[in-house]
Amino acid sequence: MAKAKRRSVLKLAGGTAAVSLGGMAGILATGRTPAYAQQKTVHWLKWVDFVPATDQMFRKELMPQAEKELGIKVNLETVNGNDLQPRTTAAIQSGAGPDLIMAFNNQTYLYANSVVDLSELAEDVGKREGGLFKYARSICSDGKMFMGMPWAVIGGMIAYRKSWLDEVGASSFPDNWEAYRDVGTKLKAKGHPFGQTLGHTFGDAPGFTYPYLWSWGGKEVEADGKTVVINSKETVDSVKFMTGLWKDAMDEGGLAWDDTNNNRAFLSQTISATLNGASIYIETLRKPDQYQTEKGQPMSKDILHAPLPKGPAGQFGFHLLQSQMLMKYSKNQDAAKAFLKWLHTEDHYRKFFESQKGFATPCTAKWENDPLWNVDPVMTPYKVAARLGQAPGYAGPPNAKAAEGLSKYIVTDMYAKAVQGMPPEECVKWAEAELKKIYSE
Amino acid sequence: MAVTAVPGVEVRRPIPRLRRLEDERWLALALLMPTAVLLGLFIAYPFVEGVLLSLSSARVGDPGHFVGLKNFAKIWDDSIFRTAVWNTFWYTGVTTVFKLALGLWLAMLLNRHFKGKALVRAFILLPFIIPTVLSTFAWKWMFDPTFSVINWSLFHLGIITQRINWLGDPDLAMTSIIIVNIWRGVPFFAISLLAGLQTISPELNEAAAIDGARPWARFWHITWPLLLPVTMVVMLFSVIQTFADFQLVYVMTGGGPANATQLFATYAYQLGIGTGLLSEGAAISLAMFPFLFIIVVAQLLYIRRVEVR
Numbered sequence: 001m002a003k004a005k006r007r008s009v010l011k012l013a014g015g016t017a018a019v020s021l022g023g024m025a026g027i028l029a030t031g032r033t034p035a036y037a038q039q040k041t042v043h044w045l046k047w048v049d050f051v052p053a054t055d056q057m058f059r060k061e062l063m064p065q066a067e068k069e070l071g072i073k074v075n076l077e078t079v080n081g082n083d084l085q086p087r088t089t090a091a092i093q094s095g096a097g098p099d100l101i102m103a104f105n106n107q108t109y110l111y112a113n114s115v116v117d118l119s120e121l122a123e124d125v126g127k128r129e130g131g132l133f134k135y136a137r138s139i140c141s142d143g144k145m146f147m148g149m150p151w152a153v154i155g156g157m158i159a160y161r162k163s164w165l166d167e168v169g170a171s172s173f174p175d176n177w178e179a180y181r182d183v184g185t186k187l188k189a190k191g192h193p194f195g196q197t198l199g200h201t202f203g204d205a206p207g208f209t210y211p212y213l214w215s216w217g218g219k220e221v222e223a224d225g226k227t228v229v230i231n232s233k234e235t236v237d238s239v240k241f242m243t244g245l246w247k248d249a250m251d252e253g254g255l256a257w258d259d260t261n262n263n264r265a266f267l268s269q270t271i272s273a274t275l276n277g278a279s280i281y282i283e284t285l286r287k288p289d290q291y292q293t294e295k296g297q298p299m300s301k302d303i304l305h306a307p308l309p310k311g312p313a314g315q316f317g318f319h320l321l322q323s324q325m326l327m328k329y330s331k332n333q334d335a336a337k338a339f340l341k342w343l344h345t346e347d348h349y350r351k352f353f354e355s356q357k358g359f360a361t362p363c364t365a366k367w368e369n370d371p372l373w374n375v376d377p378v379m380t381p382y383k384v385a386a387r388l389g390q391a392p393g394y395a396g397p398p399n400a401k402a403a404e405g406l407s408k409y410i411v412t413d414m415y416a417k418a419v420q421g422m423p424p425e426e427c428v429k430w431a432e433a434e435l436k437k438i439y440s441e
Numbered sequence: 442m443a444v445t446a447v448p449g450v451e452v453r454r455p456i457p458r459l460r461r462l463e464d465e466r467w468l469a470l471a472l473l474m475p476t477a478v479l480l481g482l483f484i485a486y487p488f489v490e491g492v493l494l495s496l497s498s499a500r501v502g503d504p505g506h507f508v509g510l511k512n513f514a515k516i517w518d519d520s521i522f523r524t525a526v527w528n529t530f531w532y533t534g535v536t537t538v539f540k541l542a543l544g545l546w547l548a549m550l551l552n553r554h555f556k557g558k559a560l561v562r563a564f565i566l567l568p569f570i571i572p573t574v575l576s577t578f579a580w581k582w583m584f585d586p587t588f589s590v591i592n593w594s595l596f597h598l599g600i601i602t603q604r605i606n607w608l609g610d611p612d613l614a615m616t617s618i619i620i621v622n623i624w625r626g627v628p629f630f631a632i633s634l635l636a637g638l639q640t641i642s643p644e645l646n647e648a649a650a651i652d653g654a655r656p657w658a659r660f661w662h663i664t665w666p667l668l669l670p671v672t673m674v675v676m677l678f679s680v681i682q683t684f685a686d687f688q689l690v691y692v693m694t695g696g697g698p699a700n701a702t703q704l705f706a707t708y709a710y711q712l713g714i715g716t717g718l719l720s721e722g723a724a725i726s727l728a729m730f731p732f733l734f735i736i737v738v739a740q741l742l743y744i745r746r747v748e749v750r
Contacts, residue, residue: 085715093501254609261587264588268587407712420611420699433520
């Protein structure tokens with residue numbers, strides 16, 4: 001079919017005077033959408049960034065620049081992180097929606113059938129920037145294709161109050177679970193317990209419970225991705241330790257927390273430490289007058305970050321990994337791919353990276369040595385988040401089954417049940433039974 | 442009565458096509474059509490789609506194939522599902538009893554004459570009018586583990602010394618969502634029952650009073666039986682709504698802690714959307730159907746019996 005040019009449409013409409021009226025008649029006459037609607041629009045759906053400056057920068061600088069340089073129109077839409085999945089599902093099922101959608105963690109595997117392979121771009125960027133980290137590769141690629149283009153890791157580190165730890169004689173944050181419990185016990189006695197969620201919430205709960213399990217030597221499945229091995233002595237030990245830890249050192253309200261409760265509890269000086277993205281610290285920097293210590297100092301000066309403590313089997317982290325999926329139903333795949341490539345060129349990606357001030361860690365090695373990490377030493381611990389992360393479903397692949405275990409909160413609930421009084425062995429058996437149902441299919 | 446044509450005025454004859462509507466059967470069909478289309482489009486079609494989905498192995502982005510009742514067998518074997526079934530029954534049962542008792546009580550009070558009656562009646566409806574998500578967020582704050590205003594008040598009144606872990610303790614979490622559901626549902630009961638009360642002729646009560654019946658006897662032998670049909674209909678609506686409740690629990694607890702507040706709808710959402718297992722999600726939603734069907738049929742039969750009597 002011949003392409004409808006703007007001129008022919010206007011001619012058909014009978015002159016330029018009544019574009020709005022005539023345009024409609026013209027469209028009807030040709031049976032085609034007019035030329036001006038044929039300019040490629042790329043619809044990008046992402047989360048509302050926890051760093052508001054980034055979204056402002058996107059809208060004011062980067063998107064207009066992309067539109068100019070690529071000759072496309074960019075429709076940037078931001079939604080709450082929890083709403084990305086319903087939107088993705090609806091879009092895939094109806095076969096229409098955003099061209100690019102942000103995915104969290106191994107959600108990429110859930111949508112593998114409905115996305116376009118981005119291997120070429122991912123490998124190019126990896127090669128150019130000193131290599132893609134294993135964590136990002138395992139979550140975005142199943143070995144055959146890249147289901148998403150790794151975007152960034154939102155590191156989870158423990159934010160803690162330096163002065164309160166000093167008061168109980170801890171000069172740095174405890175680096176193993178025994179010490180963590182000791183220090184936490186002393187702090188809880190003084191009214192400042194550690195705080196951690198064991199609720200049904202996507203970020204902080206699995207961000208704590210998975211690495212905790214791994215650090216004791218527990219794992220959901222063997223490397224074959226089939227044999228469920230969670231019912232081990234290591235796991236039972238970890239559950240037993242958690243029940244004591246919870247009573248002695250933790251804020252017991254944590255069972256009901258969502259991803260925002262610990263921020264508020266920390267900022268209101270209820271808890272002394274919690275695993276979190278850097279948002280607590282960034283918030284205290286933003287509002288130094290509002291958030292002050294009991295001594296009247298800005299709270300930001302009293303916050304430091306540390307990784308989760310070590311266990312008998314080592315030290316782990318599970319950080320929120322974000323990637324962009326190019327949807328198969330998209331009618332603008334070329335434009336969307338070009339836009340994604342454009343976003344990942346160094347100059348453009350840098351704008352995003354710098355606006356985050358360390359909240360997001362890029363997925364390639366090169367950025368780890370960026371001078372940005374030296375600007376604020378409090379943020380430096382986050383620079384290794386992407387290197388050290390490990391994906392759920394370990395030691396198997398982080399595939400759809402692992403994602404099912406994650407979304408059913410099985411590991412988190414195993415600990416939550418124990419804390420609520422169920423015998424540790426039974427909690428582990430419960431988790432084993434649930435995981436077996438998932439992995440047996 | 443004979444109709445005489447007015448001379449000079451031509452009697453307009455209906456267009457032949459419309460004459461068909463003079464036939465009552467066609468008219469009935471035409472009048473029913475909009476309702477039938479609406480019901481078909483928004484109730485029957487999604488329902489049939491849901492049934493088909495639950496019998497398939499569909500995941501998001503993968504239409505799957507027919508697997509028979511496999512999904513139902515799988516969820517039957519699922520301990521989280523069984524927890525959700527038990528929770529849903531408990532949640533619906535307890536809230537309905539309280540909503541009925543409190544709603545009836547409120548309706549009786551509102552049925553009396555007092556100053557500012559209209560204003561009070563309007564205010565009573567507020568919990569029902571405010572969007573559920575909005576009011577639930579307010580409740581979530583009131584039950585907040587750290588900043589609960591309820592705990593703060595109880596503490597300062599000297600009633601508690603340690604804070605109550607409203608949403609963190611499994612039993613208290615269930616109690617909390619029950620409280621919020623009751624708070625939200627009582628106005629519906631109260632206003633509907635109030636409407637029912639106003640249809641009861643005061644003369645009946647007066648006559649009974651003259652005969653020496655005490656207030657409780659008047660309520661039990663006159664008001665309650667006459668109100669029963671309305672009560673049953675109100676309960677029917679309430680049970681259906683409560684059984685399929687989603688937003689309240691989703692906002693307050695997300696089904697946690699450790700599935701202590703997981704209901705049919707929240708678990709269906711978690712599996713269907715969170716895990717992309719559309720077929721299993723549909724199976725869980727549909728598993729509600731037989732339970733609801735039995736409850737509804739029982740209530741409808743009862744209503745009929747009451748009405749016949």
